[in-house]
Amino acid sequence: MPDYLPELVDRLLDGFLVTLRLLALSGLLATVIGTVLAAMRVSPIAPLRAFGTSYVNVFRNTPLVVLFLIAVVGLPAVGILQGSFFSRAVAALSVYTAAFVCESLRSGINTVDPGQAEAARSIGMTFGKSLRIVVLPQAFRAVIPPLASVYIALAKNTSVASAFGVTEATYQLSNLNRDFPDELYLSFLGIALGYIVIVAVISGTANRLERRVAVGR
Amino acid sequence: MTAVLFDVPGPRARRRHLIGTVVAGLALAALAGWVLWVLWDKEQITPEQWEPFTEPNIVNLLFEGLVDTLTAAAVAIALAVALGAVFASGRLSDHAGIRWPSIVVIEFFRAVPLLLLIFFLFLGFGGPLGTFWALVLGLMLYNGSVLAEIFRAGILSVPRGQSEAGYAIGMRKSQVMRQILAPQAVRSMLPAIISQCVVALKDTALGFIIGAPGIVRDAERIYIAPQYNNPLAVGIVLAAIFIIINYSLSRLATNLESRMRREGRAVIGTEAAAEG
Numbered sequence: 402m403p404d405y406l407p408e409l410v411d412r413l414l415d416g417f418l419v420t421l422r423l424l425a426l427s428g429l430l431a432t433v434i435g436t437v438l439a440a441m442r443v444s445p446i447a448p449l450r451a452f453g454t455s456y457v458n459v460f461r462n463t464p465l466v467v468l469f470l471i472a473v474v475g476l477p478a479v480g481i482l483q484g485s486f487f488s489r490a491v492a493a494l495s496v497y498t499a500a501f502v503c504e505s506l507r508s509g510i511n512t513v514d515p516g517q518a519e520a521a522r523s524i525g526m527t528f529g530k531s532l533r534i535v536v537l538p539q540a541f542r543a544v545i546p547p548l549a550s551v552y553i554a555l556a557k558n559t560s561v562a563s564a565f566g567v568t569e570a571t572y573q574l575s576n577l578n579r580d581f582p583d584e585l586y587l588s589f590l591g592i593a594l595g596y597i598v599i600v601a602v603i604s605g606t607a608n609r610l611e612r613r614v615a616v617g618r
Numbered sequence: 619m620t621a622v623l624f625d626v627p628g629p630r631a632r633r634r635h636l637i638g639t640v641v642a643g644l645a646l647a648a649l650a651g652w653v654l655w656v657l658w659d660k661e662q663i664t665p666e667q668w669e670p671f672t673e674p675n676i677v678n679l680l681f682e683g684l685v686d687t688l689t690a691a692a693v694a695i696a697l698a699v700a701l702g703a704v705f706a707s708g709r710l711s712d713h714a715g716i717r718w719p720s721i722v723v724i725e726f727f728r729a730v731p732l733l734l735l736i737f738f739l740f741l742g743f744g745g746p747l748g749t750f751w752a753l754v755l756g757l758m759l760y761n762g763s764v765l766a767e768i769f770r771a772g773i774l775s776v777p778r779g780q781s782e783a784g785y786a787i788g789m790r791k792s793q794v795m796r797q798i799l800a801p802q803a804v805r806s807m808l809p810a811i812i813s814q815c816v817v818a819l820k821d822t823a824l825g826f827i828i829g830a831p832g833i834v835r836d837a838e839r840i841y842i843a844p845q846y847n848n849p850l851a852v853g854i855v856l857a858a859i860f861i862i863i864n865y866s867l868s869r870l871a872t873n874l875e876s877r878m879r880r881e882g883r884a885v886i887g888t889e890a891a892a893e894g
Contacts, residue, residue: 445627445635446638446639446642448639448642448643449646459861462820462860462864462868463861464820464834464860465823466823466827466834467853470838470849470856471849471850471854474849474853475852475853475854478849478850479657479660479850481656481660518623519625532623536623547889550892553729557730557731557732559731560732560734561733564733564827571737574734574737574738574741578741585738585741586742589734593726596730596731597726597729597730
């Protein structure tokens with residue numbers, strides 16, 4: 402039986418490497434899908450708006466565990482999504498998080514005062530120009546805090562993958578507990594600390610970014 | 619439609635939008651058709667897949683599971699509200715010796731994944747507690763910490779003149795809190811609290827992972843039965859049940875929020891609830 406502490410560090414590194422890969426990949430995919438959905442939700446084309454709204458209502462109100470069941474068990478059983486457990490977890494996490502990304506972006510755009518865009522148009526800016534120079538920079542500022550909470554939630558949600566065949570950080574708790582049942586508290590605190598660091602990095606980055614783009618009013 | 623991005627459309631823009639509507643409508647119809655065709659092709663739209671949900675024993679099983687899930691969520695929310703009130707008053711305390719531990723505890727449980735917490739409670743105390751309480755206590759600790767922050771925001775949203783007036787007539791801090799701030803804050807927090815209920819109800823499904831009683835565990839028993847073997851159909855039914863309940867709750871919260879905003883009240887909005 403190896404020593405506990407080196408083994409703990411070893412397995413934490415293994416676990417959090419997978420957690421970070423899950424976070425990065427599904428964060429990227431969710432951002433892309435969520436941006437497209439947000440564009441749909443603010444577009445003047447009614448069917449696209451309806452699609453965006455339905456997507457958000459469906460995926461935001463479904464428990465992540467149920468999405469995992471569908472992505473890991475349901476779809477592969479009929480021959481769809483037969484990749485590794487990791488890729489199925491990324492699929493479930495991305496489609497779920499995309500709904501939240503969409504809502505953050507949309508609420509960010511809506512915080513911009515309509516007068517701003519009207520003023521831009523009235524001095525002759527084109528649609529593209531007013532969007533690029535006036536609306537989006539202000540929307541970006543308002544979007545940072547809610548978007549940061551979405552990524553933080555995603556980081557924590559990657560833990561659900563532990564129950565569906567992905568050996569990420571949370572899986573390591575039962576893994577460590579099997580070999581070192583007396584050290585459960587330390588194992589728990591060690592893994593918790595890893596998540597706390599991830600959360601702190603995301604919110605710290607968001608704060609720095611927010612300060613950089615802030616304007617004195 | 620957001621007024622930020624567009625002017626009221628003129629005749630040409632209206633024509634463009636009409637063309638766009640037709641094209642997008644056709645594209646979405648094609649997408650829906652393709653999804654149905656794939657499901658048909660994979661023999662998912664057959665009586666064998668869906669008939670089980672009309673059998674009385676299956677309906678009963680799902681109903682009992684739903685009752686278990688709702689019970690766990692309700693107990694967890696009730697406990698979380700109590701815990702949240704304790705944590706929030708701790709964080710608002712004037713004594714650093716109470717304030718700092720409260721902050722540490724709240725931030726810890728908010729930053730740690732709920733599933734890790736439930737696993738820990740299950741592995742460490744699963745014997746005496748059982749799966750139900752491991753789940754409920756995990757939900758309580760997490761949602762209690764989120765609610766504590768909502769409560770704090772609610773208390774701080776009451777205009778300062780209210781507490782100053784309370785102190786001016788000689789009330790103590792606990793009296794000001796109980797008789798003046800809390801009653802006014804509760805109204806403003808209602809939308810955020812309901813939204814947090816939606817989050818808690820969704821998270822209750824995590825109990826499936828440690829085998830706690832609930833609708834997901836019962837649903838799993840259906841599709842692993844060889845005579846049914848319909849995991850996709852079961853997943854879709856599960857999702858639909860949760861969507862109906864959560865969508866109604868979310869609508870209630872946003873309607874309440876917009877009504878309170880129209881009436882010009884202070885309101886802690888639904889966005890204060892935890893994401894995902």
